[in-house]
Amino acid sequence: MVKSFGQFLLFLQSMLVRKERFAVLWKRTMEECVTIGVNSVFIVAIVSAFIGAVTCVQIAYNLTNPLIPKSTIGYMVREMTILELAPTITSIVLAGKVGSSIAGSLGTMRITEQVSALEVMGINSASYLVLPRILGAILMFPLLVVLAMALSIIGGYLAGSLTGSISAQEYIEGIRSDFIPYNIVFALIKSVVFAFLVSAISAFKGYYTEGGALEVGTASTTAVNNSIIAILIADFVLAAVLL
Amino acid sequence: MIEIHNIEKSFDGNAVLKGISCTFETGKCNLLLGGSGTGKSVLLQCVVGLMQPDLGSITFDGTVFSNNKVQVRQEIRRKIGMLFQGSALFDSMTVAKNVEFPLQMLTPEMSREERRDRVEFCLKRVGLENAGDKMPSEISGGMKKRVGIARAIAPNCTYLFCDEPNSGLDPLTSLKIDELIQEITYEYNITTVIITHDMNSVIEIGDHIIFLYQGLKLWDGTKDEILNAQVPELKEFIFSSSLVRAAKRIDDETHSGVESL
Numbered sequence: 001m002v003k004s005f006g007q008f009l010l011f012l013q014s015m016l017v018r019k020e021r022f023a024v025l026w027k028r029t030m031e032e033c034v035t036i037g038v039n040s041v042f043i044v045a046i047v048s049a050f051i052g053a054v055t056c057v058q059i060a061y062n063l064t065n066p067l068i069p070k071s072t073i074g075y076m077v078r079e080m081t082i083l084e085l086a087p088t089i090t091s092i093v094l095a096g097k098v099g100s101s102i103a104g105s106l107g108t109m110r111i112t113e114q115v116s117a118l119e120v121m122g123i124n125s126a127s128y129l130v131l132p133r134i135l136g137a138i139l140m141f142p143l144l145v146v147l148a149m150a151l152s153i154i155g156g157y158l159a160g161s162l163t164g165s166i167s168a169q170e171y172i173e174g175i176r177s178d179f180i181p182y183n184i185v186f187a188l189i190k191s192v193v194f195a196f197l198v199s200a201i202s203a204f205k206g207y208y209t210e211g212g213a214l215e216v217g218t219a220s221t222t223a224v225n226n227s228i229i230a231i232l233i234a235d236f237v238l239a240a241v242l243l
Numbered sequence: 244m245i246e247i248h249n250i251e252k253s254f255d256g257n258a259v260l261k262g263i264s265c266t267f268e269t270g271k272c273n274l275l276l277g278g279s280g281t282g283k284s285v286l287l288q289c290v291v292g293l294m295q296p297d298l299g300s301i302t303f304d305g306t307v308f309s310n311n312k313v314q315v316r317q318e319i320r321r322k323i324g325m326l327f328q329g330s331a332l333f334d335s336m337t338v339a340k341n342v343e344f345p346l347q348m349l350t351p352e353m354s355r356e357e358r359r360d361r362v363e364f365c366l367k368r369v370g371l372e373n374a375g376d377k378m379p380s381e382i383s384g385g386m387k388k389r390v391g392i393a394r395a396i397a398p399n400c401t402y403l404f405c406d407e408p409n410s411g412l413d414p415l416t417s418l419k420i421d422e423l424i425q426e427i428t429y430e431y432n433i434t435t436v437i438i439t440h441d442m443n444s445v446i447e448i449g450d451h452i453i454f455l456y457q458g459l460k461l462w463d464g465t466k467d468e469i470l471n472a473q474v475p476e477l478k479e480f481i482f483s484s485s486l487v488r489a490a491k492r493i494d495d496e497t498h499s500g501v502e503s504l
Contacts, residue, residue: 018313
């Protein structure tokens, strides 16, 4: 465990020495932004809209006390979405999609000697292959989280209106009450930390794959497992420190 | 010229290279010959810098490569072209982009037109002028090897390393790849090092052959000398090839026929 963590730190350090030219780094980062961000919009949209909808319906189902105003449902959907569901669930979904993709592609490049080909050319393979992926994730995760927040709240609105659990006016009143802007900042900080963890852990697992196709599959699975565990631990630490 | 002096390499206490010293000569096809697990690939990885030897030194045209500063190693690495066993083409790029890649990365001063011309020249040189737009998954194993050679020579390499260039190819394609490597070696006067256990390649292009056995260099010489080598391990290796045995039998029969006359 300690040895692996030491290797992980050395791996991160190796990305930062002998970096490629800025133009190359910029081009590669933009390519990764498309792969990580644009290609994940659909799954993030579906997951977040339905999570918002289900949250709204379930809160309405449990909120039976007539003394509590119905606008509380909107308030609770907003708070849960911004503080926890949008950054954490989106990052867990992305750990599955992006993390496995990063580990799988780097693992395949390793076992087919493409990484060695880069090294023989005198190119720092960690800097060329991994740094743009980490930067791409750090740029795109917050944007996807903001999208998830919006769609989750809209999902709650639609579900509440369509099922008759809450009127549109009450829901909007709820999501506008007692808003704390710092919560958005907190969610974005979380998304940046989660982006780094998912991309760096997955890249580490993929980059050091040894063996064949079976090991690439194992690396992808381990990358997703470790990323999710890291997200949950970081989620707790950040909540304890920043709230 | 590449000089290797007393290279040793172990993995978990198992010595794979046991003090190998040899020279790879410029303008020649230098073959590293030996059975599986004799340390050929490990030696090659040490020479190109993918692995650090435990002991010994490697010198490229008088400049020490192993244990030297990162900048010096980088400079030497940029003169190295390598053809990998599985070609190691980048899956996400077309054939032309694969060949252009080292130019883009290593020679930023080249204009886009110059790079395009160089790619066209290299692809034409390996006989693939019409395959530039294809993806690696769309071409055959032999074509992949050719693209690998084109990518290796694109930045005007001084040293060309080939890791089993004939593996997985039919005899005719193997012969063509061997001939191509030999032509390029002579044409550009580069130092070529080829790992092989294919006796056809040895007979065809072996200007300088180094035979490895259990991590030791047992013999070195030319293709004309190898059939008369008096090293038992080398003789056993050579005559395990059916083709060589058949050729030897025909040769013996011809000679005994001449003597009986």
